[in-house]
Amino acid sequence: MEPIGNMMNKEDLVKKLEQAKLPELEVVGHRCRLRQMLIEGAVIVRGRDNVQVIKRPSDRLSWWAWLKGPAWRPAVASAVSLFIMAAIIAGVFYLATPSPAAIATDVVRKDPSIQQKLSGSGEIIVVRVEVMSNVARVVCGRGMGDFIEADVDITGRTVLTTRRFEGLFLAELAPEARSNALNITLLDDRIKPLISKGATVGNVFPVFSDISRITISDGHLIKITPSSYHAIVPIYLSDKVWLVEVNLDEKKIDRIIEPQLLSPYPYMNYTANYL
Amino acid sequence: MITRTETISVADALKEEEDLVKRAQHSREAFAELYEIYYQRIFNYILKRVANVQLALDITSITFLKALDQIKKFRWRDIPFSAWLYRIASNEINDYYRREGNRLISMEMLAEMSDTTDYAEEINEAEEELNRHEEFLRLHEKLAELPQMYQEVIVLKYFEKKKIGDIVKILGKKEGTVKSLLHRGLEKLREKMA
Numbered sequence: 001m002e003p004i005g006n007m008m009n010k011e012d013l014v015k016k017l018e019q020a021k022l023p024e025l026e027v028v029g030h031r032c033r034l035r036q037m038l039i040e041g042a043v044i045v046r047g048r049d050n051v052q053v054i055k056r057p058s059d060r061l062s063w064w065a066w067l068k069g070p071a072w073r074p075a076v077a078s079a080v081s082l083f084i085m086a087a088i089i090a091g092v093f094y095l096a097t098p099s100p101a102a103i104a105t106d107v108v109r110k111d112p113s114i115q116q117k118l119s120g121s122g123e124i125i126v127v128r129v130e131v132m133s134n135v136a137r138v139v140c141g142r143g144m145g146d147f148i149e150a151d152v153d154i155t156g157r158t159v160l161t162t163r164r165f166e167g168l169f170l171a172e173l174a175p176e177a178r179s180n181a182l183n184i185t186l187l188d189d190r191i192k193p194l195i196s197k198g199a200t201v202g203n204v205f206p207v208f209s210d211i212s213r214i215t216i217s218d219g220h221l222i223k224i225t226p227s228s229y230h231a232i233v234p235i236y237l238s239d240k241v242w243l244v245e246v247n248l249d250e251k252k253i254d255r256i257i258e259p260q261l262l263s264p265y266p267y268m269n270y271t272a273n274y275l
Numbered sequence: 276m277i278t279r280t281e282t283i284s285v286a287d288a289l290k291e292e293e294d295l296v297k298r299a300q301h302s303r304e305a306f307a308e309l310y311e312i313y314y315q316r317i318f319n320y321i322l323k324r325v326a327n328v329q330l331a332l333d334i335t336s337i338t339f340l341k342a343l344d345q346i347k348k349f350r351w352r353d354i355p356f357s358a359w360l361y362r363i364a365s366n367e368i369n370d371y372y373r374r375e376g377n378r379l380i381s382m383e384m385l386a387e388m389s390d391t392t393d394y395a396e397e398i399n400e401a402e403e404e405l406n407r408h409e410e411f412l413r414l415h416e417k418l419a420e421l422p423q424m425y426q427e428v429i430v431l432k433y434f435e436k437k438k439i440g441d442i443v444k445i446l447g448k449k450e451g452t453v454k455s456l457l458h459r460g461l462e463k464l465r466e467k468m469a
Contacts, residue, residue: 007469017433023408025401029394030332039303
């Protein structure tokens with residue numbers, strides 16, 4: 001070191017720097033350890049307070065390291081795994097198992113005796129399902145007023161008893177719609193001659209033709225909504241009946257079903273003379 | 276004078292290293308080969324900058340971990356791989372001093388690297404060896420009083436024997452800037468040595 005106050009010239013300083021005996025050290029242990037960390041996948045991340053944190057592979061595999069600990073750890077892990085699996089299985093079972101109402105509906109639709117008892121053909125419409133313990137009370141029909149109430153054993157998936165309803169489930173038209181249907185019918189030139197011959201008008205009822213309009217309310221009750229705003233006006237003359245299908249939206253008669261013998265459906269015989 | 280054979284040999288070595296770097300971009304094993312080539316050089320460069328064995332080891336760890344992390348972004352045409360490693364090391368040293376000696380790496384890592392009895396003795400021996408380089412330590416003591424920008428050009432030029440062109444690549448500065456830093460750094464060091 002040069003004495004204070006005697007400034008070293010640049011050449012001497014450069015010479016001093018160039019000729020200084022420099023440390024050339026090696027710490028083999030560190031070299032090997034760092035190499036191992038690099039190969040095993042250590043990474044560096046910025047931690048809190050800007051501190052650089054080295055994440056070792058063991059950090060990423062800490063779950064396994066944890067498991068390799070005392071015996072209670074794998075036991076806890078197994079219990080948790082079993083619980084999760086049981087919860088998943090229960091969830092799948094719950095989702096895969098149909099509800100009692102769905103089982104009852106299915107039983108009724110497939111039951112041969114009900115198929116036979118209901119008049120007409122086509123798909124059976126379930127109007128209402130009421131579940132009581134292990135028995136469901138199902139009301140079903142094929143539209144046009146022919147309905148059956150069946151008690152279904154949900155566990156046994158069988159129909160226990162059946163009772164026939166007679167026109168009970170025909171939704172009633174609003175008074176204004178009923179009045180409109182009557183007016184449109186009575187003003188029709190094809191109907192006027194029948195009336196003049198003494199024909200009577202039966203109960204006006206709505207048309208159910210589109211089962212896709214079935215909606216479910218309060219869990220079990222199924223309501224059938226008319227596919228469109230149509231009404232049927234029955235005209236009775238002697239032993240025949242004319243069914244007049246009135247389009248209430250367009251305020252016209254869509255069709256008059258040709259006279260036939262009085263309907264086998266009892267409700268159609270309920271007549272009310274509006275004239 | 277470089278003979279034709281030597282020229283070809285240097286070119287082959289560069290090509291070989293370029294291939295190794297490309298492989299290291301996808302393989303940790305290949306990176307480990309690069310690590311073996313450069314570990315000693317980088318550690319001793321850092322040691323000359325910080326004159327502290329444990330600190331030099333820590334910064335060396337960070338340097339190579341960052342190199343591993345960023346090697347996919349490395350483009351050979353920009354700078355040679357060695358210059359790139361020196362640049363990372365320089366940045367880490369400057370970063371350490373900029374944070375005024377805040378912890379460089381996690382305490383967990385320090386414990387992991389330090390408590391190991393397998394090379395704790397080695398570190399002690401290295402520190403003793405370093406302490407025997409009294410002339411270097413006196414020079415470093417004066418150098419340490421200079422701003423980092425002067426320290427790095429002086430260490431690279433006179434301790435690492437790098438050419439100005441190499442320093443330009445390592446620091447990513449213009450040649451004029453490097454020369455100016457070197458000139459002013461030496462002047463300041465001369466004042467400190469007085």
